[in-house]
Amino acid sequence: MYRYDEFDAKIVADRVAQFRGQVARRVEGDITEDEFKPLRLMNGVYLQLHAYMLRVAIPYGTLNAAQLRKLAFIARTYDKNFGHITTRQNIQFNWPALTDIPDILDHLAEVEMHAIQTSGNCIRNVTSDQFAGAGADELEDPRPWCEIIRQWSTFHPEFSFLPRKFKIAVTAAPQDRAAVRVHDIGLHMKKNADGETGFEVLVGGGLGRTPYIGQVIREFLPKDQLLSYLEAILRVYNSLGRRDNIYKARIKILVNELGAEAFRDMVEAEWAVMDKARIDLPGDEIERIHAYFAAPDFENDPDTGDFDSAQGADKGFARWVRHNVRAHKQKGYASVTLSLKPTTMAPGDITSEQMELVADIAQTHCFDEVRTTHEQNLVLPHVRKADLYAIYQKLAPYGLGSSNAGLVSDIIACPGLDYCNLANTRSIPLAQRIQKRFEDLDRQENIGELKIKISGCINACGHHHVGHIGILGVDKKGEEFYQVTLGGSAAEDASIGEIVGRGLSTDEVVDAIESLISFYLDRRSDGERFVDTYRRLGPDPFKEALYVA
Structure with a gap:
C-alpha cells in the first residue's frame, strides 16, 4: 500500500494546524457557524442531527493494522466505541466533540490518515474494487491508478470549488464490484484489440434526486494519458456546470442535458489543446507509484491444511x-x-x-x-x-462471523433519521427488522443473491436506486413511509430501479418485502437471481404481489 512521502506528511500536518486555529476561533465566537461551515467541510466535519460527525478518508478502501488500531483508539476515546463504514469506503465517527477533532486529526496523521476532501465541492475519496490486487478475475491492480488520481486531485487549485461534489471509481475486473457506472466518472480497465490495457471512461452516473447510469465517452484511453483526460472532463464540467441551482449542479445533469456525444466532443476538443506533457506522469513516476502496490511475498503453492x-x-x-x-x-x-x-x-x-x-x-x-x-x-x-x-x-x-455476504440480510443502509438532519425516515431500525425476519441462514441461502438498499431520503446515501429491492424513506404529513423500487443494479448490468407504487407505512414494509420474495421464489427459473426474475417478468406481477401484503 502507499506510504506518505515528505510532501504528504507536511500537507496533512499543516492542514491539522490550520484547522485547530479555525476550531478555536469558532469556539471563542470569533466566527459564526455559517462562516465556519465551509472550513469544517474542507476537513470532513459535518453538523448532524445531534452532534458533529467526522468522516475519515480511506483511499480506495485500503488500511493496515496500525491504522485500524488507531481508528479503534479514536472510537473508544472520542466516540461511543464504534465507527461506521460508508459507501465511499470511508469511516465516520458520529459523536466527537468539536474541540476534540483537531486532536483526532493529529492522531490520524500519526498513521498517515486524514479527513481531507471527504466533503465539500471537490473530488472526493477515490473508490475501487475491494478485491483489487487479489481477485482471480482482474486484469491488473487498479489501486495504483486510484493513488495517482488521489495525488493529482488533492488540493488541485482548479477543482477545489467545483459546482458540486465529484466522485470517481476505478475497477479492473469484468465483474464491476466498484459501482463505476453510478459515479461522476467511472473508469473500467479493459484490453483493446492489440492486447493493451487501458480505461473505458464513463461519465455522468450518479444517484440522488435524479439518478443516471454513466455513459461511455471513450471506449479506450491509454493508461499513461489518464490524468490529462480527467482534467479535460473536469475543465468542461467546471466551466459549464450549474452553480445557481444545487439540484442541477452535478455533472450527470450536464451530460444528460447536452447528450453524451456532445459532451464527449467538448472533452475531446479541450483535451486536444491541452499541454498533456505537463499533466500526465512520466513513466518512471508511474512505476514508482506502482511499486507501492507490489504483490505480497506469497508462498508458492502453500499447503491448505485443514x-x-x-x-x-x-x-x-x-x-x-x-x-x-x-x-x-x-x-x-x-x-x-x-x-x-x-x-x-x-x-x-x-x-x-x-x-x-x-x-x-x-x-x-x-x-x-x-x-x-x-x-x-x-x-x-x-x-x-x-x-x-x-x-x-x-x-x-x-460478531464478525456472519455468513451472509451478498444475501438478503447483507443490507446497505444510510444512517437515516437516527443521525442525519436531512433524512425523512429511519433506515437502521428498518434494516434490522428485515434482517431479523430473514435471519435463518438456510432461508437466506435458498433465496440467493439479493441486494436490499435503504435510503432515509432522496439524497440516496444508501444507494436505493440500484438495489435489487430499493427502499426510500419519504415523509407524509409527519409520518414515516417507504417507497419501494425494484430491478436496480450497481454492477456491470447497472440499472436504475423502477418505482412500483404507493409508499408503505412502517408497519407494512417488512411484510411487503416478504411478499415480494415469496413471489420471486414461486416464479424463478433455475439459477435466477431476484433481479433476473424481475427483469424477465416485468414490474406488474411484482407490484401486485407487493400490495397483497
Missing part, C-alpha cells in the same frame, strides 16, 4: 466459505469478506474491539492489510486457505 476437512466437519464454516470466501489469483490463498451486518448492530457499524481483532488477524494472517467496501463490510484480501478455519473461529465470538 481447509477441506474443516468444511466437512463444521457446517457453519462450510456456509461461511460458500458466501464469504472468494477465489484469489494466487494458488493456496483466498479473500475473505467480514460481514458488518449482524442483526444486533446498525449495518456498517464496527466496534473498537472488533477493529482491534481484525487488525490482529490482518497482521498475523493477511500481510498487514484490510479493505473497506462500498457495501459497508470489511475484506481480508490475502489469506492462506490453511488459516481460514482458525480465522473463522476467532471471528464468531466478536
Whole structure:
C-alpha cells in the first residue's frame, strides 16, 4: 500500500494546524457557524442531527493494522466505541466533540490518515474494487491508478470549488464490484484489440434526486494519458456546470442535458489543446507509484491444511466459505469478506474491539492489510486457505462471523433519521427488522443473491436506486413511509430501479418485502437471481404481489 512521502506528511500536518486555529476561533465566537461551515467541510466535519460527525478518508478502501488500531483508539476515546463504514469506503465517527477533532486529526496523521476532501465541492475519496490486487478475475491492480488520481486531485487549485461534489471509481475486473457506472466518472480497465490495457471512461452516473447510469465517452484511453483526460472532463464540467441551482449542479445533469456525444466532443476538443506533457506522469513516476502496490511475498503453492476437512466437519464454516470466501489469483490463498451486518448492530457499524481483532488477524494472517467496501463490510484480501478455519473461529465470538455476504440480510443502509438532519425516515431500525425476519441462514441461502438498499431520503446515501429491492424513506404529513423500487443494479448490468407504487407505512414494509420474495421464489427459473426474475417478468406481477401484503 502507499506510504506518505515528505510532501504528504507536511500537507496533512499543516492542514491539522490550520484547522485547530479555525476550531478555536469558532469556539471563542470569533466566527459564526455559517462562516465556519465551509472550513469544517474542507476537513470532513459535518453538523448532524445531534452532534458533529467526522468522516475519515480511506483511499480506495485500503488500511493496515496500525491504522485500524488507531481508528479503534479514536472510537473508544472520542466516540461511543464504534465507527461506521460508508459507501465511499470511508469511516465516520458520529459523536466527537468539536474541540476534540483537531486532536483526532493529529492522531490520524500519526498513521498517515486524514479527513481531507471527504466533503465539500471537490473530488472526493477515490473508490475501487475491494478485491483489487487479489481477485482471480482482474486484469491488473487498479489501486495504483486510484493513488495517482488521489495525488493529482488533492488540493488541485482548479477543482477545489467545483459546482458540486465529484466522485470517481476505478475497477479492473469484468465483474464491476466498484459501482463505476453510478459515479461522476467511472473508469473500467479493459484490453483493446492489440492486447493493451487501458480505461473505458464513463461519465455522468450518479444517484440522488435524479439518478443516471454513466455513459461511455471513450471506449479506450491509454493508461499513461489518464490524468490529462480527467482534467479535460473536469475543465468542461467546471466551466459549464450549474452553480445557481444545487439540484442541477452535478455533472450527470450536464451530460444528460447536452447528450453524451456532445459532451464527449467538448472533452475531446479541450483535451486536444491541452499541454498533456505537463499533466500526465512520466513513466518512471508511474512505476514508482506502482511499486507501492507490489504483490505480497506469497508462498508458492502453500499447503491448505485443514481447509477441506474443516468444511466437512463444521457446517457453519462450510456456509461461511460458500458466501464469504472468494477465489484469489494466487494458488493456496483466498479473500475473505467480514460481514458488518449482524442483526444486533446498525449495518456498517464496527466496534473498537472488533477493529482491534481484525487488525490482529490482518497482521498475523493477511500481510498487514484490510479493505473497506462500498457495501459497508470489511475484506481480508490475502489469506492462506490453511488459516481460514482458525480465522473463522476467532471471528464468531466478536460478531464478525456472519455468513451472509451478498444475501438478503447483507443490507446497505444510510444512517437515516437516527443521525442525519436531512433524512425523512429511519433506515437502521428498518434494516434490522428485515434482517431479523430473514435471519435463518438456510432461508437466506435458498433465496440467493439479493441486494436490499435503504435510503432515509432522496439524497440516496444508501444507494436505493440500484438495489435489487430499493427502499426510500419519504415523509407524509409527519409520518414515516417507504417507497419501494425494484430491478436496480450497481454492477456491470447497472440499472436504475423502477418505482412500483404507493409508499408503505412502517408497519407494512417488512411484510411487503416478504411478499415480494415469496413471489420471486414461486416464479424463478433455475439459477435466477431476484433481479433476473424481475427483469424477465416485468414490474406488474411484482407490484401486485407487493400490495397483497
